Amino acid sequence: xxxxxxxxxxxxxxxxxxxxxxxxxxxxxxxxxxxxxxxxxxxxxxxxxxxxxxxxxxxxxxxxxxxxxxxxxxxxxxxxxxxxxxxxxxxxxxxxxxxxxxxxxxxxxxxxxxxxxxxxxxxx
Amino acid sequence: xxxxxxxxxxxxxxxxxxxxxxxxxxxxxxxxxxxxxxxxxxxxxxxxxxxxxxxxxxxxxxxxxxxxxxxxxxxxxxxxxxxxxxxxxxxxxxxxxxxxxxxxxxxxxxxxx
Numbered sequence: 705x706x707x708x709x710x711x712x713x714x715x716x717x718x719x720x721x722x723x724x725x726x727x728x729x730x731x732x733x734x735x736x737x738x739x740x741x742x743x744x745x746x747x748x749x750x751x752x753x754x755x756x757x758x759x760x761x762x763x764x765x766x767x768x769x770x771x772x773x774x775x776x777x778x779x780x781x782x783x784x785x786x787x788x789x790x791x792x793x794x795x796x797x798x799x800x801x802x803x804x805x806x807x808x809x810x811x812x813x814x815x816x817x818x819x820x821x822x823x824x825x826x827x828x
Numbered sequence: 829x830x831x832x833x834x835x836x837x838x839x840x841x842x843x844x845x846x847x848x849x850x851x852x853x854x855x856x857x858x859x860x861x862x863x864x865x866x867x868x869x870x871x872x873x874x875x876x877x878x879x880x881x882x883x884x885x886x887x888x889x890x891x892x893x894x895x896x897x898x899x900x901x902x903x904x905x906x907x908x909x910x911x912x913x914x915x916x917x918x919x920x921x922x923x924x925x926x927x928x929x930x931x932x933x934x935x936x937x938x939x940x941x
Contacts, residue, residue, distance in 0.1 A: 712918045741878075746931075748921065748922075748932060748934050749870075749872075749878065749888065749921055749932040749935075750932070751923075751930040751931065751932065753931055763928050764929075765928070765929035765930075766829075767929070768928060789842055798918050799877050799878070801877075804883065805861045805878075806925075807859070807861055807864075808861075809861060810859065810861070811928065812866065812925045812927060812928055812930055813866075813925050814866075814868035814880055814883045814923060814925050815868075815878075815880060816883075816889065818877035818878060818879070819877065820877060
């Protein structure tokens with residue numbers, strides 16, 4: 705059974721750093737792209753970026769490039785999303801999701817399995 | 829970036845009636861290599877992550893009830909629920925997977941009339 709289990713809710717102050725995790729199981733971690741999606745309170749879904757754990761190839765949305773870092777540790781089948789300096793506007797629910805298999809030569813695809821979400825609250 | 833525009837923003841339908849949600853992309857999402865439209869639909873219920881319903885515009889994900897169907901091509905797409913059930917109350921999102929950055933529509937809130 706494919707599972708993505710995210711780390712727990714976080715409460716941080718502006719300027720602090722943070723790394724949240726997404727532990728996967730039930731499939732070959734290095735063979736599928738895995739991505740992160742932001743959902744601000746009461747708002748819609750925003751695609752942040754994806755990583756291919758097999759070779760660490762990473763693609764970011766321009767909206768999030770330079771604001772966050774996506775990484776993966778294939779020794780423990782876990783993906784990460786991190787911030788070096790949080791802002792109040794980073795307050796949101798963050799979901800990791802596995803991207804389904806895509807046609808040869810293509811990177812982008814839909815997300816077929818999702819984590820439960822990690823709520824990040826940034827407040828002074 | 830490809831802009832995805834959904835309509836309506838909210839919708840109230842009686843139980844057993846048809847619900848239709850539209851999604852328009854600012855450019856074609858037809859991928860020539862496999863001749864498929866790279867457009868997906870998701871359902872998100874309160875307090876839950878999104879759930880994939882439809883991919884390639886019209887292919888139902890495994891386990892999704894057949895009252896859900898997707899149609900359209902190029903830039904105009906539709907999600908139809910043929911006979912609304914109480915458990916279908918949710919927000920529905922379209923997503924283009926044609927090119928990065930992948931983008932979502934703003935969502936359509938579906939309620940019972």
